[in-house]
Amino acid sequence: MKRKGLIRSMLVSLIVLMQLLFVAPVFAKEDTSLQDIKDKGTLIIGTSADYPPYEFHTIIDGKDTIVGMDVKIAEQIAKDLGVKLEFRDMDFDGLLAALETGKVDIIMAGMNPTPERQNSVDFSDIYYTGGQFLLVRKEDEGKYQNLDDLAGRKIGVQKSTMQEAAAKEQIKEPNIQGLAKVTDLVLALTTKKVDAVVLEEPSALEYAKSNSDVLAVDPGFQLDVAQQGSAIAVKKGSPSLIAAINDTLATIKAENKIADYLSEVDQYTETPAADGEKQAATPLINYWQYYLTGTGNTVLIAGVSVIFGSILGFFLALMRLSPRKLIRIPASAYVEFVRGTPMMIQVMFIYFGLGYIVNIPAMIAGIIAVSLNSGAYVCEIVRSGINAVEQGQVEAARSLGMTQKTAMRYIIFPQALKNIWPALGNEFISVIKESSVVSIIGVSDLIFQTSVVRGITYQAIAPIAVTMVIYFILTFSLTKLLNFYERKLNHA
Numbered sequence: 001m002k003r004k005g006l007i008r009s010m011l012v013s014l015i016v017l018m019q020l021l022f023v024a025p026v027f028a029k030e031d032t033s034l035q036d037i038k039d040k041g042t043l044i045i046g047t048s049a050d051y052p053p054y055e056f057h058t059i060i061d062g063k064d065t066i067v068g069m070d071v072k073i074a075e076q077i078a079k080d081l082g083v084k085l086e087f088r089d090m091d092f093d094g095l096l097a098a099l100e101t102g103k104v105d106i107i108m109a110g111m112n113p114t115p116e117r118q119n120s121v122d123f124s125d126i127y128y129t130g131g132q133f134l135l136v137r138k139e140d141e142g143k144y145q146n147l148d149d150l151a152g153r154k155i156g157v158q159k160s161t162m163q164e165a166a167a168k169e170q171i172k173e174p175n176i177q178g179l180a181k182v183t184d185l186v187l188a189l190t191t192k193k194v195d196a197v198v199l200e201e202p203s204a205l206e207y208a209k210s211n212s213d214v215l216a217v218d219p220g221f222q223l224d225v226a227q228q229g230s231a232i233a234v235k236k237g238s239p240s241l242i243a244a245i246n247d248t249l250a251t252i253k254a255e256n257k258i259a260d261y262l263s264e265v266d267q268y269t270e271t272p273a274a275d276g277e278k279q280a281a282t283p284l285i286n287y288w289q290y291y292l293t294g295t296g297n298t299v300l301i302a303g304v305s306v307i308f309g310s311i312l313g314f315f316l317a318l319m320r321l322s323p324r325k326l327i328r329i330p331a332s333a334y335v336e337f338v339r340g341t342p343m344m345i346q347v348m349f350i351y352f353g354l355g356y357i358v359n360i361p362a363m364i365a366g367i368i369a370v371s372l373n374s375g376a377y378v379c380e381i382v383r384s385g386i387n388a389v390e391q392g393q394v395e396a397a398r399s400l401g402m403t404q405k406t407a408m409r410y411i412i413f414p415q416a417l418k419n420i421w422p423a424l425g426n427e428f429i430s431v432i433k434e435s436s437v438v439s440i441i442g443v444s445d446l447i448f449q450t451s452v453v454r455g456i457t458y459q460a461i462a463p464i465a466v467t468m469v470i471y472f473i474l475t476f477s478l479t480k481l482l483n484f485y486e487r488k489l490n491h492a
Contacts, residue, residue, distance in 0.1 A: 033238035034081075037105055042084045045074050046104030048092040050182045050455045052206040053265040054110035054230070057089075057452045064290065064452070067268050069202075070108040072261040073127065077248045088362075090442030091180040093160035094348070096120055099235055101355025103362075106245070107233035110200060112162040122236055124245045126229030128258060132166055132221040133204035135189055135197040135214045144196055147171055147219050156185040156194035163198040166221050180440070181451055182207075187460040189214060200230075202262070211458045284462055287453050294449030295470055301363070301445060302432040305370035309431070310424075312371065313378025320383050331379070338376035344437050346373055351441045366438030366445075374431050381427060385420030386412060418489050425482035429475050446470060 037043055047070065049055045055068035066087050078085040088104055095111070098104045099121055113123035136144050144150055151172040157164040159178040167174050177194050179185050185197045190213050199207065201218075208216035232249075234241050252258065319331035338346070350372075351365035360368070389412050397407035439448035446467055453463040 031237060031240050033235065034240035034244050037083060037241065038081060040083070042086050043074070043078045043081060044086045044088060044103075044105045046088050046090065046095045046098045046107045047109045048095065048181075049087070049089045050451065051110050051200075051203050052210075052268075053202050053262055055108070056268075057456050058268045059287070059456070062289075068265055069128070069258065069261045070110065072257075072264065073249070073252060074108055076252060076257075077245055080248045081244060088442055090362075091440050092158055093180060094352070094440060094442075096160075096233070097348070097352040098355075099233060101352050102235075102359060103352070103355055105234075106241070110203065110230045111233055112229065113231045113233075114162050114165070117233070120236070121233045122238060122242055124232040124234070124242055125249050126231050127249045127252065128202075129229040130201035131218060131228055132163060132223065133199055133201045134217040134219050135186065135199055135204050135207055136195070136217055137189060137192070138213055138215050140195070141215055144217060144219065147221070150174065150196060150219065153195040154193070156188050156197040158182055158185060158199075162223075163200070166223060167198050170221055181455075183451055183454045186211065186214065186458075187454070190460050200228075207458075284453070284457065284459070284466060287456065290449040290453050291446070291466060291470060293444060294446035295474070297363070297444055298432065298435060298446040299474070301367055301370060301435045301438060301443070302428075304367050305374055305435065306428050306431055308367075308371040309374030310378050312375030314382055316375060316379035317382035317386065320379065321386060335376045335379050338373055339380075343369065343373050343434060344440060347437055347441060362438075362441045362443045365441060366435070366443045370431060370435050370438065373434075374427065377427050377430075378424065381420050381423045382416070385416035385423075388419045389415045421482070421486050421489055425479070425486070428482070429478055432474055432478065433471065 047055045047066070049057050049066045049068075051068075053068055054070045055066055058065055058067050060067070066089065071087075074085055074087075088098070090098065092109060095104070095107045095109060096117065099107050107121075110128075111117070111123075113126070117123070134144060134150075144153075147170055152175065153171075154175045154177055155167045155171060156177045156179065157167050159180055164176065164178060167176060177188065179188065182197075182199065182203070185194070185199075186207060188194045189197050190211075196217075197204075198221075201216075204216040208214050232245055234245070316331045316335060319327050320335070322328045322331075347366060347369040350369045351360060351362060354360060354365075393411055393415065397411040402411070436445060436447040439445050439451070442448070450463050450467045454460065457463065
């Protein structure tokens, strides 16, 4: 009974400690949100730049640039605060986590201040109000005129948005297909994976204007003004920052600048030429720098992760082979835990979860996550290769007076390397492909840049095809290199 009482006391103490660490500071901390940004000299904006006319990518003077109505508003806010402006582009459903963990200072992404979101963050005044529209295929013109026509249909929505909630509540028996990127939703629509996509009115109109295969339709969603309005999200307990933002928004409204911002955006949303094979191919050639940047970052992430993952995996393998439980059990637990959880969750935990403790840049967080994940698999490859060496080899080495360390270095591991090299090569190739998961936290790898190109060119399939070819070239080249060294090992 005393032991159970002690355990209960420890659990209660742990809960209290967690509350002191994570809950109490939110309410007890003095509001320094505005002053912190001024002291830092930079306002970091979290956004999902696939949502014209709010925010989207384009090329200006040969450089990738995020433009849109939200960008113009953000520029005015930064000017009024006397600070520089920085954007961090990531999936929409990761923005709130980025704000709560201090990765960004505010969110500007056409976000609606729903009651659910207000439980987690605070919002500015609404700066733009638009209705909820549908994107449908041009061939379905006249087919979906109201919400009743959508009953039982496949409806595409961006995950964690008000549009998702509205579709579930107001469409009868909908088959909801949630995706992270609007560009993916438009692709799903044009390839007939969904029947319609729910978007905010201005965004739907922009996509319809820029893509001749789709139309914008008003089906009559019934939502209050707050649910249909866009506002700026800030961390809970930031009244000084909210006040400063609202002052800027009030000036913008008084001077009717929103209309000017929208008219400026129109120059970047012209319909791309698509009246022949030559014209359709030209945009992708013009956006080669996106693929180059993405490929370079993918190779960097994979290369660094392979090095650190191999080192970690080797030591973990030695720990798992140790006869001492205190050494063997932690290594085994680590390997089983990493292999039993998705890499996407690991990436998000390291970037967002550890954000409460230390602010890790997205690229570094991605490399750490991929390295830790790869280390667990390399561990099992190395361990199985060492176990495959005949026990007689070990006994012979020890009988010659070699220490265990010397025997491992000169006798066991050289033979094990021949056994593990093919599997190790497969792991290296897998790292190149699986590292694409880091795009969810805004790392501009090849997958991330492909989404950007799709959003700029309004082409669905061609950018993906180019990315497939690039990945094949990378993996095929690495396969040939690994095969070369495997032949050298076999002849050694």
